[in-house]
Amino acid sequence: MIIFFVDQNLKNLPLSEILDIEKLHNVDKPIELANGLPNECYISPDYLAHEREKVFFNKWTVVGVASSIPKPGDVRPHNLLGIPLILIRDKNMKVRVFHNVCSHRGFKLLDKPCNLKNVIRCPYHSWSYNFDGKLVATPHIGGLNNHQSSDFNKSKSNLKEVKTKVWMDIIFVNINSNEINFDEYIEPLENRWSKFINKKDQNFLVHSNDYGYFNLEVKCNWKFAIENYCESYHLPTIHPELNKISNINDHYHIQGLPNRFAGQGSKKYEQLMKGNKKFDTFSNWDKRMLKNSEYIALFPNVMIGLHIDHFYVFWLEPLSMNKTKEHMQMYYIGNESANGNELKDLRKENSRFWRDVMLEDINAIEGMQEGRSSPVYNGGNFSPIMDQPTHQFHKWIANNLI
Template sequence: MIIFFVDQNLKNLPLSEILDIDKLNNVDKPIEVANGLPNECYTNANYLAHEREKIFFNKWTVVGVGSSIPKIGDVKPYNLLGIPLILIRDKDMKIRVFHNVCSHRGFKLLDKACTLKNVIRCPYHSWTYDFKGNLVATPHIGGLNNHQHKKFDKTKSHLKEVRTKIWMDIIFVNINSNEIDFDNYIKPLEERWSNLINKEDQKLIVHSNDYGYFSLEVKCNWKFAIENYCESYHLPTIHPELNKVSNINDHYHIEGLPNRFAGQGSEKYEQLIKGNKKFKTFSNWDKDKLKNSEYIALFPNVMIGLHVDHFYVFWLEPLAMNKTKEHMQMYYVGSESANGEYLKELRKENSRFWKDVMLEDISVIEGMQDGRNSPFYNGGNFSPIMDQPTHQFHKWVANNLI
């Protein structure tokens, strides 16, 4: 049984009764005088109903990765802020996302991940759907042993498909079908990366099966993970080891235009090398930028790390106002680097390195959650130099809410 943490009725309370709209307007000001998002955006359950609609359902939101359902018939249920979904791999290898509800009397079709042979069968009265969502069987609908009814049109009772796009193995959905076309949406980021990973090289990424995934549950609002990821300001205090290799001065800000992503880049990335073992690199990567790596948060809920020899997707599953599951997926260039025995130890080390970094960040993102319970905090102030990408994320949230 899933406990919905968002009461569907909460959205009836206008935003102006939940928080001070002036405070929200104060976010999109010049950084020197702007405040951050008000406390209610991190602590108030009524607020979450607004965020759910305007941030998660109106936007291209991440619900998983394709490599978690690699084979035909692989299915996974997913709960997006109370909305039950099904992720499935169709027979043509295409990934589809459906609302996880039977068209008959609304039973939730799928409860756990599995591999299906040919159909999705509802456990209640056995109505059955193919992987494209077509209703293909309605046992006894016309009475015992009569599986048709002349007044019932099967073609109108298919599963409801969600607008979906797969990019770099990441599954994006737009629940309300109202965001711009994904190819246009991602264009500014692809253009930014055109001399690092072009469209051909995007196809080379392979998920690692042994050290390719880990997850962490954190006791804080999902937004803290994004805003922390966007800045390198905390490197010396929170990541002293990382700071020895690549300090604040080796980093630059990234602010996407139009405002859909932000983050930071480093000019001191060093490939992991053990003896003569190292990962394969992207072949079209600019030779002058081999030491560049970029860490970008694509709003709302995915963070991407791009390096000449590996790529990761760090995406967020909001579980409650103050609870989030972080999913980390690692990819390499080609199957030898991703899954070959020869580089296994290197993958293990790389995965451990990133996990340690993410673990170091937990104390700060949970600490911000605790701090936000203070009624004497006004949303805070930004460093005009160090916090620009973080401010960009706050502006994106505030502007979408208003």
């Protein structure tokens, strides 16, 4: 059984009673002097209530990918840190997200993924909503066989929609509707990547149906996955094989400004090949950077990998303080590369390659979780050279909390 983030017994203590605020201020110091986030951010259940609100609900947070609901009427429930949501593809092919709760007596509407014909029907008393969230049927509301009531204003009981945006197939939601407009939010990253892909190229991304998805459950706080992803410092120790092909020296740091993303890039990416078969490539990729690949964590919970011949979205579903589900979604350029028979083996190999890398990382991130129970650790220090992107993520968290 999954124990979700929100423990009803939490007293909602002010942050200053949970941790030493001074320690959060220390995170924001120049890297040589800064400490990392204090232990409470990884082990204290009381801290969770704050992180949930300030780091997830106030921000653009990832809840899935659009290609997991490809057809009109496809629906999928998702639990975001205790909040039940419905992801749905409406009749105009638009992806929408609603709160997964009936406006009548509050029954949770949807339990498992499925395809719906016309309405989302509540299993309790059969109130029904169309795919725009509009309440369209209220059986027997006015007494047996009377489906209307003059005292009831249907239009006030539609489903509650969540501010949503799909970008590169990734579904982002802003639960509290208070973050800046998504286009503005993503602009710095789009500008950075304009040398690789332009807006038109984004449309050529196709999710692979056969080797396009896997997930991993890890016994650690979600933040460790992000921190680990941002740095190449651990390459020689955790990924000795990968380090032979893409050496630590061939990597560079990426620090997004304003502070919304961080990560690393490699200058030694080699396209996969079998015989003379290769995946199709992005057509507008800068010819001087054919071997560049970039790995970016867009805060809070998605890690993306961009290569000339494939793209992946590795997004995190925090299940509890020390449990996280990692979802890996893989994309290729055009239908042939993503789903054609010819390249099936290559897709299989690519998926296996990334899975192996991510499995190697699990030891590292679970080990950090265990270390965090030590009372003598205070958030530790950063290497001023190697840990810049990790520091950037810590600063983002600390600043959002304060």
